[in-house]
Amino acid sequence: MLTLWNDWPSPWLGDPLREAGPFRDLRRQMDRMLEELDRHAPSAAERGGPRFTLEDKGEALEVRAELPGFRREELEVQLERSTLSVRGRREVSAPEGYVTHRRERRSIEIARAFTLPCRVDPEKASAKLENGVLTLTLPKLAAEQPRRIEVQVG
Amino acid sequence: MQIQTNGNGHKQSGRSARELDFAPAPVDVYENEQEILVVVDLPGVAAGGVDVSLDGSELTIEGRREGRSPARLRRTFTVPRSVDPDRVGATMDAGVLTVRLGKRDEVKPRRIAVESVD
Numbered sequence: 447m448l449t450l451w452n453d454w455p456s457p458w459l460g461d462p463l464r465e466a467g468p469f470r471d472l473r474r475q476m477d478r479m480l481e482e483l484d485r486h487a488p489s490a491a492e493r494g495g496p497r498f499t500l501e502d503k504g505e506a507l508e509v510r511a512e513l514p515g516f517r518r519e520e521l522e523v524q525l526e527r528s529t530l531s532v533r534g535r536r537e538v539s540a541p542e543g544y545v546t547h548r549r550e551r552r553s554i555e556i557a558r559a560f561t562l563p564c565r566v567d568p569e570k571a572s573a574k575l576e577n578g579v580l581t582l583t584l585p586k587l588a589a590e591q592p593r594r595i596e597v598q599v600g
Numbered sequence: 601m602q603i604q605t606n607g608n609g610h611k612q613s614g615r616s617a618r619e620l621d622f623a624p625a626p627v628d629v630y631e632n633e634q635e636i637l638v639v640v641d642l643p644g645v646a647a648g649g650v651d652v653s654l655d656g657s658e659l660t661i662e663g664r665r666e667g668r669s670p671a672r673l674r675r676t677f678t679v680p681r682s683v684d685p686d687r688v689g690a691t692m693d694a695g696v697l698t699v700r701l702g703k704r705d706e707v708k709p710r711r712i713a714v715e716s717v718d
Contacts, residue, residue, distance in 0.1 A: 510668075512643035512644065512695075513643065513695075514641040514642065514643040514694065514695035514696050515641065515694055515695065515696045516694065517694065538628065540628075540630055541630060541637065543632050544630035544631060544632045544637065545630065545631050545632065546628070546629075546630055547629040547630065547631060548627060548628060548629040549628050550626035550627050550628060551626045551627070551628045551639065551641055552626070575694075577642075577643065577644055577645060577646050577692075577694070577695045578641070578642070578643035578644065578645075578694050578695015578696065579643050579644045579695065
């Protein structure tokens with residue numbers, strides 16, 4: 447799993463839109479409990495920002511991150527030997543002339559570095575940002591590719 | 601993307617069992633004299649995976665993410681009467697949904713020209 451959709455505290459008094467549905471009261475209670483917990487523990491965003499996943503696809507490593515609202519030009523991806531670094535930011539601010547009633551989305555600044563589990567070919571690496579999800583495909587060097595070993599009959 | 605509006609206030613029922621499958625996404629709400637803006641982070645959700653519907657005063661936003669980490673989410677809000685169901689629009693950009701809820705003309709402030717009498 448990439449990211450929990452969940453766990454966003456929603457302080458929403460004075461909101462022109464009120465959350466509806468049978469779970470409203472329950473959610474309100476949960477929100478209060480979560481906010482209470484939040485006072486003692488840093489939030490996910492403060493701890494490390496968006497979640498990254500790294501998957502070994504055999505011939506390549508695949509790194510994915512949920513980065514809604516990020517622009518391509520606001521992201522910098524670097525590969526140096528087996529260190530991958532990703533930097534970027536998105537700003538969330540009220541549009542000019544609008545009053546803010548609810549603010550759950552946050553401004554995010556990421557500066558992450560990962561040590562990859564094997565050597566990859568920087569020439570063949572590719573990055574794609576689609577619908578707010580960054581996907582990096584990092585093909586492994588030939589020496590790191592999985593090899594099939596024939597079992598000899600003795 | 602689908603936008604449905606239904607002005608007659610009819611409510612669907614029997615939704616609670618499905619509701620458990622959905623989780624909330626972070627939402628911003630802004631307002632000016634002309635409209636209310638609802639902005640939702642929906643990473644990985646394409647424009648075709650979003651349904652926005654206004655049923656009476658109930659605004660429902662649903663997103664479906666396909667692929668490797670499928671997810672569904674739903675947020676439901678009660679919108680004020682000032683919203684005009686004929687002026688609801690939504691756009692999806694870089695995994696961020698923006699829903700614009702235009703207000704009825706009669707609730708917008710009107711500028712009255714001051715005439716000079718001399």
